[in-house]
Amino acid sequence: MTTALDDIAFLANSENRVELLRALVEAPESHDELRDRIGASRVTTARILREFEARDWITRSGQECAITPTGEWVSDEFARLLDEVAAERRLRKPLQWLPSDLLSFDVRRLRDAEIVVLEESDATAIIRRTLEFRRSSDRIRGVTRMVAPVFIETDWESTVHGQTRLEQVITPDVLDAIRTHSTAAKQLREMLDETNVHVSVTADIPISVGIYDDAVGIDLTDEDGVVKAGLVTEDEVVREWALDLFDRCRAEARPVDPDEVTADH
Structure with missing residues (x-):
């Protein structure tokens, strides 16, 4: 059974996953368009999309991929977390x-x-x-x-x-x-x-x-x-x-x- 930390680690351990999820927040895209965006292999892109779909973060219809409301929620909050940590890292030395x-x-x-x-x-x-x-x-x-x-x-x-x-x-x-x-x-x-x-x-x-x-x-x-x-x-x-x-x-x-x-x- 996976936990919230498992899902956070799942995203945090791959810039490709973060970028794909953000891309789908902007607009639906095809498998090939997403593959070109991250410069990954077809196999890697397909695996990421399957993992997203298993978490109900995206839906797929043929080659077309679209974000779900929960997927957009996760993407937005993860992006906010990244921004906060980036701000802390920037201030860490002077503070x-x-x-x-x-x-x-x-x-x-x-x-x-x-x-x-x-x-x-x-x-x-x-x-x-x-x-x-x-x-x-x-x-x-x-x-x-x-x-x-x-x-x-x-x-x-x-x-x-x-x-x-x-x-x-x-x-x-x-x-x-x-x-x-x-x-x-x-x-x-x-x-x-x-x-x-x-x-x-x-x-x-x-x-x-x-x-x-x-x-x-x-x-x-x-x-x-x-x-x-x-x-x-x-x-x-x-x-x-x-x-x-x-x-x-x-x-x-x-x-x-x-x-x-x-x-x-």
Whole structure:
């Protein structure tokens, strides 16, 4: 007696079976048309069709094969399962760097997220993607545990010389890093004089997250704090999570005073 797992394995163990069943969902086809579609032998095609017919997934009239309602049901659900597993496989590597204790949403909300993976051959990919958002957004909110002078310069241009609204929560280490860079320190002081800029500092930032208008960017780091990948999504649930994280960090932070942003050298 076969089980549901037997039928799943029956399909999963042969791409030809999956393709034939999908083909028949689209329209009835003849034995020869199906054989040509999968590039299999006549014997192999005939065997697959007999196995489908034995499960009542198809009907046959001479050479003509047609899907049954149960066959279409199985095909649709199997295709959905394949899509879900494919999404999980795509996210498997980057999600290893997303701390599970920070997840208050179903990880499947990230199934369509853009993945920016840091590769040795293109170590600036995440920086470039982040800059694209910072240059094109009308409103930027975020919490960050890391900084680069190019981010400060970009924010300075878009806030002091533009209309972008910036609300950023940073760590003391980030503030110290800015202070050690004379240009970045000067630019941040000028930004803090603008009414469209609010920067505050707190030590309790668990992960770097940016909210760029409707999009959310999440930096993923390893146990040493090295950025390994980035995720970008416009999922509403993830955006609410990011906004909640931002609000909680900002509530615990103190505003940065322009007088304390003095370059060390």
